[in-house]
Structures are given as C-alpha cells and as structure tokens.
Amino acid sequence: MSSTTGLTNPGRTDPTPTAAHYPEMAGKVAVVTGAAQGMGAVFAAGLATRGVSVLAADIxxxxxxxxxxxxxxxxxxxSxxxxxxxxxxxxxxxxxxxxHEELAERAVREFGRLDFWINNAGIFPYALAQDIAPDQIGATLRVNVEGVLYGxxxxxxxxxPGGAIVNMSSVSAxxxxxxxxxxxxxxxxxxxxTESLAVEFGDKGIRVNSIAPxxxxxxxxxxVQEDPAALAHALDVVPLHRLGSPEEVFGPLLFLLSDSARYVTGHSIAVDGGSRHV
Structure with a gap:
C-alpha cells in the first residue's frame, strides 16, 4: 500500500517495500489508534491486506x-x-x-475477538524548555502517555493469551x-x-513492545521537509541519508505482532535509518 501523506521523500528509492507475509494473522482482529492518516492509516491498510479486521480509531x-x-x-x-x-x-x-474500553468492546462485538492493539495516536508540540506551558505538557502527557496506558x-x-500490544515510542525517547x-x-x-507493561502482562500471555521511529x-x-536547513540537517544525521516511509515502520510492526515474535516482549525497535548512533 502506498503512503497516504502525499509528501516527498528525498533519497527514497522504494516507497513501498515488501513486508513479510504471516499467514497465521488472517482472521485476527486489531485496534489501531491515530488511524485517520499517516502511519496509522498505513498500519490499518497493511493489516487488512493480510486478512486482519481493523477497528481504526481517531479523534x-x-x-x-x-x-x-x-x-x-x-x-x-x-487482486x-x-x-x-x-x-x-x-x-x-x-x-x-x-x-478505549468501548473500542475493545466494539472490536469483540463486531469481530468476535481482539488480538492486536497498536497505540499509535500522538501529538508533537514545540516549545523551548523555558516556554513549555502547563497546558502543553499536560496535553502531551495525556495523549502520548495516558493514551498508551489506557489502550x-x-x-x-x-x-x-497470545495477544500483542505495540506502542509507538520515538528515537526522541x-x-x-x-x-x-x-x-x-x-x-x-x-x-x-512498555517495559513495565511487558513484565506485568506477561502473566496474561500478552506481549508488549514498542517501535521508535x-x-x-x-x-x-x-x-522538516518545508525547511531546507532542517531537511539538510536531517538527511545529514541519518546514516542512510533519507527519510523513512510509513511502510518501513509497518514491516517491524508486522513482525512484532506475528508468531515470529512470540518470545519477544518488553523491547523497542528503532526504525530510524541509524540516526540514534550519530
């Protein structure tokens, strides 16, 4: 599935990489938050393509x-x-x-089960440290942290048992x-x-991991793309010298949800072109 953002991506040679196919995922059910656009929409499309029924949620x-x-x-x-x-x-x-409770109940009501939950919704505010206002830090923690916990x-x-939860962290962590x-x-x-949830939910047979784009x-x-200086800096600090695509985040997500990762929990996978090392 192609990206829904319509943005350009300097240096990207393959915007729709081929993700692995996991036959065991067909017939399962997922909830994806923040699914109206961007990565959330790509996640919903990619899962549905593989036979997963998806409750796509957004404000x-x-x-x-x-x-x-x-x-x-x-x-x-x-075809x-x-x-x-x-x-x-x-x-x-x-x-x-x-x-969140209503989402879970509706997933079970509509599709008869709940197997995967992707906490993707988030906000990305800007303010220098001395200017961070109470309403900004409060809103950011409510959406980005409480939203993950409640989900x-x-x-x-x-x-x-066998269910999987994937949270969206960031290299900014x-x-x-x-x-x-x-x-x-x-x-x-x-x-x-994510680590705390993995430890506690392990008793339920539920895996919890995160992805750090x-x-x-x-x-x-x-x-970034509208600021030439910011784009040049971004491409310089990424060893692969290009921006990633949502589809390239979907591949690791698919792995973490699949049976191939059934002994993987409490981990964060960086999908950053190597920028965390620079």
Whole structure:
C-alpha cells in the first residue's frame, strides 16, 4: 500500500517495500489508534491486506470514517489471493479511558475477538524548555502517555493469551531535540511504560513492545521537509541519508505482532535509518 501523506521523500528509492507475509494473522482482529492518516492509516491498510479486521480509531471522526471507506474500497478492488479484513472507522479520544474500553468492546462485538492493539495516536508540540506551558505538557502527557496506558489496559482486559500490544515510542525517547522537551519526555515515558507493561502482562500471555521511529515521511515531519536547513540537517544525521516511509515502520510492526515474535516482549525497535548512533 502506498503512503497516504502525499509528501516527498528525498533519497527514497522504494516507497513501498515488501513486508513479510504471516499467514497465521488472517482472521485476527486489531485496534489501531491515530488511524485517520499517516502511519496509522498505513498500519490499518497493511493489516487488512493480510486478512486482519481493523477497528481504526481517531479523534477526527469524519476523517477516520473516510479513510476506512477508502481502504475498504481499495481492498475490494485489489487482486489478492487472501481475503482482506474489514476496516471500521470510529471516533475515540485516547485521553479518555472509557473510549478505549468501548473500542475493545466494539472490536469483540463486531469481530468476535481482539488480538492486536497498536497505540499509535500522538501529538508533537514545540516549545523551548523555558516556554513549555502547563497546558502543553499536560496535553502531551495525556495523549502520548495516558493514551498508551489506557489502550493497553483495555486491550489486556479483552485479549486472550497470545495477544500483542505495540506502542509507538520515538528515537526522541533517548535523544534530546531542541524545542521538543515535552515530546521527548513523553516518549521516554512510553518506552519505560512498555517495559513495565511487558513484565506485568506477561502473566496474561500478552506481549508488549514498542517501535521508535526516526524521521518518517508523515504529516508530523512536514516541518522538516518545508525547511531546507532542517531537511539538510536531517538527511545529514541519518546514516542512510533519507527519510523513512510509513511502510518501513509497518514491516517491524508486522513482525512484532506475528508468531515470529512470540518470545519477544518488553523491547523497542528503532526504525530510524541509524540516526540514534550519530
């Protein structure tokens, strides 16, 4: 599936890399938050292509329903051997615990089970440290950290052993980005929360991992691509000297959800072109 952002990506030679196929995933059910656009939409499309039914959630109800309708149309028109899963778009505010519970209940009600939960929703505010206002740090922690916790809690209540939760952290969890103090703090919390959840949910037979993207070609990185100096810096600090695509994040996500990773929990996979080493 191609990226839904429509952005350019200097140096990218293959915007739609081939992801592995895991036959055991067909017929399973996933919840993806922040699924109206960007990586969330790509995740929903990629899973549905492989026979996973997806509850695509976003705070923008109109947009996520339109995305789900578009994906269902594309899946119906695609020529594939496997029967695609259905995508249902629903509104959810990830800062409200009850919204997560309703997502889990609806997944079970619509599809009869819940196997995967991807905590993808997040915000990316800017402010120098001395200017971070109470409302900014509060909103960032509510969306980026509480949203992950509430989603994982709801998932764990409704999943059977063998379920998998994947949280979206960031390379910013371990690297300082000037002007992104609130964001970096929230993603460091997500990385550590993932480890805590993995330890406790292991008793339920549920795996919890995270993915830490670097510069990925989405709406969240539009500011980089619109600033020549920022783009030049980004391409310089990434050893592969290009931005990543959402599809290149989907590959590791697919692995973490699959049976190939059934003994992998409490880990974070960096998808950053090597930038964490620079």
């Amino acid at each position: 923008n109800a109109e947009h996520v329903v339109e995305t789900a309708d578009r994906l269902n149309t594309e899946l119906a028109e695609a 594939t051997e496997d029967k695609p899963g259905q995508v249902i778009g629903v509104r959810a505010d990830v800062t409200i615990a009850a919204d 994982a809690q709801a998932a764990a209540r409704h999943m059977n 371990t690297r300082v980005r000037k002007g992104r103090g609130a964001y970096c703090t929230s993603k460091a919390a997500v990385a550590h929360l 670097g510069y990925i070609d989405t709406e969240m990185t539009r500011w």
